[in-house]
Amino acid sequence: MKTAITELLNIRYPIIQGGMMWVGRAELAAAVSNAGGLGTLTALTQPTPQALLAEIERCRAMTSAPFAVNLTILPTASPPPYGDYAQAIIESGVKIVETAGRHPDEMTEAFKRAGIKLIHKCTSVRHALSAQKRGVDAISIDGFECAGHPGEDDIPGLILIPAACARLNIPVVASGGIADGRTMAAALSLGAQGVNMGTRFMMTQEAPIHVDVKEALTGASENDTTLIFRGLRNTARVWRNAVAAQVNQLERRAEGATFEDLRPLVSGARGRAALESGQADDGLIWAGQCIGLIDDIPTCQALIDRMLQDCRASLASATRMFADTAVR
Template sequence: MEATNRVTQLLQIQLPVIQAGMVWASGWKLASAVSNAGGLGIIGAGSMYPEVLKQHIIDCKAATDKPFGVNLPLLYPDIEAHIQTIIDYQVPVVFTSAGNPKTYTSRLKQHGITVVHVVSSSKFALKAQEAGCDAVVAEGFEAGGHNGREETTTMVLIPAVRQHISIPLIAAGGIATGRQMLAAMALGADAVQIGSRFVCSEEASSHLAFKQAIVAAREGDTQLSMKKAVPVRLLKNQFFEQVQQLEWAGASEQDLNQLLGHGRAKKGMFEGNLEEGELEIGQVSALIQDIQPAAAIVQEIWEECKQAAREVSLLLN
């Protein structure tokens, strides 16, 4: 089970399937399971203190001899400590997001680290390429968690970005199945990054109650909110309704941040408080039917992608 293209060669992985580094869900257990299955597992550093990240990297290295990565939001308050940990422990791949890729890309690459930056538009994809990034993740409006302000859907974003850059392109946002993976690659992507589907894996550190809520979700159960602060797609619950009421009343960024407070995402996604917590998940939650081992998810997506390619080939003959 192996595919060869620009992304698999760049990342030294078997399959062009990348697990997103989601906060409160992507620890070493999930990352190592995805890497062992042939994809690229990623540790989500955004919700980790420096010492916690260090231990997750150590544990991931003990659990897999395959490449894995760390997702690093550039707005993280103690980012220098994370950068040094990544360098000290020779993490092979870093996915950066939420910031200027120029800030750390050259420093990371000096240590032999492959750098991929997450973008929401062609303009930012070009900036990432100019900053020396090895690849970009173009993430569409359908994605869960923190989102771009442009609200460009994946089906529009991927071909637009493909026209503007020459480095490898990874598609994200609204992708959870093999058929969606094939569609993204037909639009110009070299690989896909998948978040929501892996939140519902057995190895994800997200709370079981949150996983069950995702499985129960249907179309329209998520919505982008907090646009005046940091746009984020949420599963609708009591907290979401409070945000919506504030937004309808013309709330300021300060008002929204005050409601958000501290620890709201942890309360929802990690501790399982489904009413008062922030439940970040993508639109594609409507297609997720069960909780599976990460390896089964990788295999199912890849096999379905190949089957869909065969079916499409027959349609075109």
């Protein structure tokens, strides 16, 4: 497949593995890139910029294909040294970066000087237009179905993808709700030049999380996610497990809940422990509504091969409908 995204990123297929905290490690990123997509390391999964440099080298030892690094910048009481992580990415020689959260103007300039291609993830057209003005090379537009932070506008992909494509002059990657060839075909039909998947790549053999977590999520339906942090105006979509239910209960109180009220339940360390131990109810697990479309745990190669076959079949089937009508 050849699209503006495959040309921009020098990849075989327009399928990107999004950055995922604790999950975006070398094993997964290399497997996606080797299968013809774009694997992504998550910078802040590594405890220091020096550790990120080591992880990048570990990924290079597993693949000769391009891969990206995700750097997400979110408001926090104790922010990590974002600038140092950005400098480590530049020094590593990685040529593709996915940014998310606050747009990092000063880092964008440094990345561009280093010849790095920038994909910025947005949850609204207005933010996408702002990022385009700041010089990013592509936009990953994240619909309301997505795992993680879908923004506060609650616009699903069926509306958000074509709205973004109509107003942007740079390639658009569809993110949120993509899990198979059918949803990929839909995204391409809406004008996207590629797709970004997080939740689907969590349920692959190479994803570095416990198999019990993978099996729990493959048994879930599209109704098994929930939104948290709504009252804090920092909405997030997670799998509906015991911890998420406790968070929802606290937030439904008449007086609401502060982040300090929720902190013991939602800490990153607790979520990481759940992913690694297989105790799926012990911490937050980020997942999109597309878990209702996922029922197996293939290799990344098998997943991408199947997606391409099913995507082509879906597009061909839609085309035949018009051909059949013309004949009649």
